[in-house]
Amino acid sequence: MDGVPVVPVPVPPAGPLNGVLVVDLTRVLAGPFCTMVLSDLGARIVKVEHPEGGDDSRAIGPFIDGRSAYFASVNRAKESIALDLRSADDRRVLDALLERADVLIENFRPGAMERLGYGWSSVHERWPRLIYAAVSGFGHTGPYADRPAYDMVVQGMGGVMSITGWPGGPPTRVGTSIGDITAGLFTAIGVNAALYDRATTGTGRFVDVGMLDCQVAILENAIARYCSTGHSPGPLGARHPSIAPFGAMTTADGYLIAAAGNDALFAAMCAVVGRPELATDARFVTNDARSAHVDVLQIELEAAFVTRSTDEWLAALAGAGVPCGPINDVARVLADPQVLARTMVVDIAGEDGSGPGARLRLAGNPIKISGFPDPAIRGPVPVLDAHRAVLLAELGLSD
Amino acid sequence: MDGVPVVPVPVPPAGPLNGVLVVDLTRVLAGPFCTMVLSDLGARIVKVEHPEGGDDSRAIGPFIDGRSAYFASVNRAKESIALDLRSADDRRVLDALLERADVLIENFRPGAMERLGYGWSSVHERWPRLIYAAVSGFGHTGPYADRPAYDMVVQGMGGVMSITGWPGGPPTRVGTSIGDITAGLFTAIGVNAALYDRATTGTGRFVDVGMLDCQVAILENAIARYCSTGHSPGPLGARHPSIAPFGAMTTADGYLIAAAGNDALFAAMCAVVGRPELATDARFVTNDARSAHVDVLQIELEAAFVTRSTDEWLAALAGAGVPCGPINDVARVLADPQVLARTMVVDIAGEDGSGPGARLRLAGNPIKISGFPDPAIRGPVPVLDAHRAVLLAELGLSD
Numbered sequence: 149m150d151g152v153p154v155v156p157v158p159v160p161p162a163g164p165l166n167g168v169l170v171v172d173l174t175r176v177l178a179g180p181f182c183t184m185v186l187s188d189l190g191a192r193i194v195k196v197e198h199p200e201g202g203d204d205s206r207a208i209g210p211f212i213d214g215r216s217a218y219f220a221s222v223n224r225a226k227e228s229i230a231l232d233l234r235s236a237d238d239r240r241v242l243d244a245l246l247e248r249a250d251v252l253i254e255n256f257r258p259g260a261m262e263r264l265g266y267g268w269s270s271v272h273e274r275w276p277r278l279i280y281a282a283v284s285g286f287g288h289t290g291p292y293a294d295r296p297a298y299d300m301v302v303q304g305m306g307g308v309m310s311i312t313g314w315p316g317g318p319p320t321r322v323g324t325s326i327g328d329i330t331a332g333l334f335t336a337i338g339v340n341a342a343l344y345d346r347a348t349t350g351t352g353r354f355v356d357v358g359m360l361d362c363q364v365a366i367l368e369n370a371i372a373r374y375c376s377t378g379h380s381p382g383p384l385g386a387r388h389p390s391i392a393p394f395g396a397m398t399t400a401d402g403y404l405i406a407a408a409g410n411d412a413l414f415a416a417m418c419a420v421v422g423r424p425e426l427a428t429d430a431r432f433v434t435n436d437a438r439s440a441h442v443d444v445l446q447i448e449l450e451a452a453f454v455t456r457s458t459d460e461w462l463a464a465l466a467g468a469g470v471p472c473g474p475i476n477d478v479a480r481v482l483a484d485p486q487v488l489a490r491t492m493v494v495d496i497a498g499e500d501g502s503g504p505g506a507r508l509r510l511a512g513n514p515i516k517i518s519g520f521p522d523p524a525i526r527g528p529v530p531v532l533d534a535h536r537a538v539l540l541a542e543l544g545l546s547d
Numbered sequence: 548m549d550g551v552p553v554v555p556v557p558v559p560p561a562g563p564l565n566g567v568l569v570v571d572l573t574r575v576l577a578g579p580f581c582t583m584v585l586s587d588l589g590a591r592i593v594k595v596e597h598p599e600g601g602d603d604s605r606a607i608g609p610f611i612d613g614r615s616a617y618f619a620s621v622n623r624a625k626e627s628i629a630l631d632l633r634s635a636d637d638r639r640v641l642d643a644l645l646e647r648a649d650v651l652i653e654n655f656r657p658g659a660m661e662r663l664g665y666g667w668s669s670v671h672e673r674w675p676r677l678i679y680a681a682v683s684g685f686g687h688t689g690p691y692a693d694r695p696a697y698d699m700v701v702q703g704m705g706g707v708m709s710i711t712g713w714p715g716g717p718p719t720r721v722g723t724s725i726g727d728i729t730a731g732l733f734t735a736i737g738v739n740a741a742l743y744d745r746a747t748t749g750t751g752r753f754v755d756v757g758m759l760d761c762q763v764a765i766l767e768n769a770i771a772r773y774c775s776t777g778h779s780p781g782p783l784g785a786r787h788p789s790i791a792p793f794g795a796m797t798t799a800d801g802y803l804i805a806a807a808g809n810d811a812l813f814a815a816m817c818a819v820v821g822r823p824e825l826a827t828d829a830r831f832v833t834n835d836a837r838s839a840h841v842d843v844l845q846i847e848l849e850a851a852f853v854t855r856s857t858d859e860w861l862a863a864l865a866g867a868g869v870p871c872g873p874i875n876d877v878a879r880v881l882a883d884p885q886v887l888a889r890t891m892v893v894d895i896a897g898e899d900g901s902g903p904g905a906r907l908r909l910a911g912n913p914i915k916i917s918g919f920p921d922p923a924i925r926g927p928v929p930v931l932d933a934h935r936a937v938l939l940a941e942l943g944l945s946d
Contacts, residue, residue, distance in 0.1 A: 181767075210775035217771035313722075364891040373609050380877040481704070486690055487760070512763070
């Protein structure tokens with residue numbers, strides 16, 4: 149590809165996955181989120197993209213200085229090479245990569261890799277040590293295996309939308325792409341477990357993760373509530389389904405979150421708001437009783453909370469040891485002293501003409517592991533095919 | 548403990564973590580969710596609980612036949628032993644367990660384990676191969692490290708509530724405990740990566756995961772949108788922030804989800820609803836254009852969608868290859884043919900007088916790995932201290 153500058157490959161951060169080479173055929177979000185997590189843990193990620201525009205998300209906004217910040221937010225520190233897997237020359241490059249790789253990750257629809265000659269069974273036959281992870285909408289088995297899916301589709305089908313929002317209100321999406329992200333996380337767990345397994349057995353495994361399955365896995369106590377009552381639970385606004393008081397409270401100038409997970413914390417909360425008698429009220433003496441009278445309890449508590457500001461109440465609740473906090477918007481999150489102290493906001497290194505500019509900041513790595521640094525500057529976001537020259541040289545291939 | 552029947556320890560399912568022994572000091576959700584994931588992958592989990600009532604969540608509803616279905620939903624197939632870590636005798640038992648263990652997981656507030664003499668540095672000195680994972684509200688460093696937190700607190704502080712719900716509406720919780728669950732998943736990734744690292748280095752690591760950090764990590768493009776515009780994004784109801792059309796549509800009898808992730812899918816959707824001219828309308832020709840005119844696009848599309856039923860439209864959209872689906876409640880999720888075909892609904896084995904009864908069904912394991920079966924019946928839910936006798940015998944200790 150003419151005009152692409154020759155840039156060196158980024159060095160993965162020190163981490164438990166140093167030495168692990170991942171060939172990443174994924175696009176958009178679930179797969180790239182997974183390989184970003186692996187990259188943050190020290191794996192080397194070679195992103196293989198289609199020559200015509202590359203990863204679809206390069207065309208998804210928001211854009212900063214003409215480059216997709218959406219793409220940048222999950223593809224830092226990866227290497228990029230453009231390969232057309234229907235071309236014999238490019239398949240030779242992929243084969244050379246797979247020869248050296250520890251993990252192949254793809255999120256095509258089931259059957260697509262088989263049609264290209266890179267399905268699990270043929271790949272496993274050629275490279276038996278290679279771990280093969282597939283993230284798809286519905287997984288590689290079952291009646292819906294061939295259907296296309298995106299985050300919104302599995303948020304709807306998997307039940308989380310039926311319990312998010314306000315009673316009687318319109319359907320409400322979880323504000324982040326939880327369908328993709330949880331699939332990416334479960335896939336990262338599977339890949340790591342397969343690497344551990346391979347250290348003993350020497351054999352690669354096929355890790356098959358469906359986004360819909362992951363939505364079922366995070367329904368948590370909603371399934372228990374259905375089994376207990378025989379009725380599907382509905383949305384509950386801003387409160388917890390089986391712990392009370394545990395949710396948003398209206399204050400004089402907005403809202404706060406207060407969460408009394410046990411009787412002692414409830415008593416402490418009642419004392420803070422000047423209503424100590426609530427703690428010994430028969431309707432509220434146990435969590436079960438409070439859950440049964442949650443509406444009247446909310447009214448009693450909010451009658452107190454509306455008399456003072458969020459900041460005043462948070463100071464008083466924190467002083468009494470009651471778990472509490474504000475409802476932060478993104479600007480406040482990125483400026484929060486704890487978030488900054490934990491290096492959860494990072495910058496992108498070395499533009500190489502590739503990054504979306506210094507205005508973009510990204511989320512850091514939430515897995516802090518002793519003995520490894522947690523850099524506040526992460527590898528650059530690659531332009532399409534940025535590392536072709538160095539990768540081909542490394543593989544002993546010519547262009 | 549008198550009156551507790553002697554029951555055998557459950558056999559972990561075949562999986563990549565077979566042979567891994569996890570000593571699990573966690574309570575309620577983030578930690579137990581993590582160790583359930585490890586158990587599903589084949590690890591053996593010994594749950595150490597406080598003698599006075601055990602895990603707090605044993606007292607959290609819903610209850611079935613008097614036992615907590617909430618507790619059951621994240622503690623299947625684990626062994627239980629009650630230990631008071633302030634008692635010398637019980638510390639001797641914990642030490643014997645840690646002598647054999649590969650992983651220790653705890654979710655106390657930072658400092659609590661140090662006060663008991665089991666902080667990371669002393670544990671690492673005694674058992675250098677032991678991996679030590681800590682899940683806490685804010686992590687073990689930074690100004691908020693000592694503060695208590697629950698799911699709702701980090702949902703509020705971490706920004707996801709600011710982008711979930713409807714514009715101008717009240718704050719809205721994600722319907723599942725995403726603060727706990729994502730922390731459990733990131734911890735599971737860290738533990739697996741540390742196991743892989745240990746296979747080479749022989750040394751255990753300290754894995755420190757804060758729930759707030761994990762909320763920042765899943766904000767995804769909300770951070771990019773803030774960086775792009777300088778304004779914090781707000782809630783968007785049931786649509787995607789930067790892909791259109793991608794969300795809930797009103798039909799004649801309810802709602803459906805339809806997601807056109809690229810121009811070809813948008814054209815297919817327009818053809819299905821009988822509005823092919825929309826695909827060439829200048830306002831809608833690219834995703835960026837559609838996102839800029841998302842409100843008028845929604846009106847145009849819903850004018851068509853309201854004319855027929857959800858089922859009719861889903862059949863037509865699926866036939867045209869447009870990703871789509873219903874908004875399922877929990878009853879429909881648990882009866883969905885794909886969910887069932889993927890063994891994503893499981894039953895609990897061998898009651899041992901311990902389980903919440905046959906009415907309770909649980910979510911299965913979404914990480915499908917070749918060469919390992921995916922059992923539809925999972926190990927029993929332990930009563931408190933159920934495995935004391937067999938564990939002490941195994942450790943060569945007397946009661």
